[in-house]
Amino acid sequence: MIQAIFQLMKGPEFITELKRRLKLINRLPKTVRRFLCDESGPTAVEYAVMLALIVGVCISAVQVLAVSTQDSMDTSSEAIREALGNN
Secondary structure (H helix, E strand, C coil): CHHHHHHHHHCHHHHHHHHHHHHHHHHHHHHHHHHHHCCHHHHHHHHHHHHHHHHHHHHHHHHHHHHHHHHHHHHHHHHHHHHHCCC
16 A cells, blocks of 8 residues: 555656645745735725725714614603693
């Protein structure tokens, strides 16, 4: 079994594949460096974070306004009820 593995490792396909993988490994630091220096990715992430914050603020504002409006309506309906004398 081990001899068969060593025979496969000596074949031209193995050498070609090994060279291809070594090229990929040698290009890895350059690719990582290029990825870290590329600013288009972080810019998209920054826009997404800003959009999420804006949506969160809008939802909070609508919620506060809804509670405030409900309180105002309750106060108004109570005042009208008292004015009409319908307790």
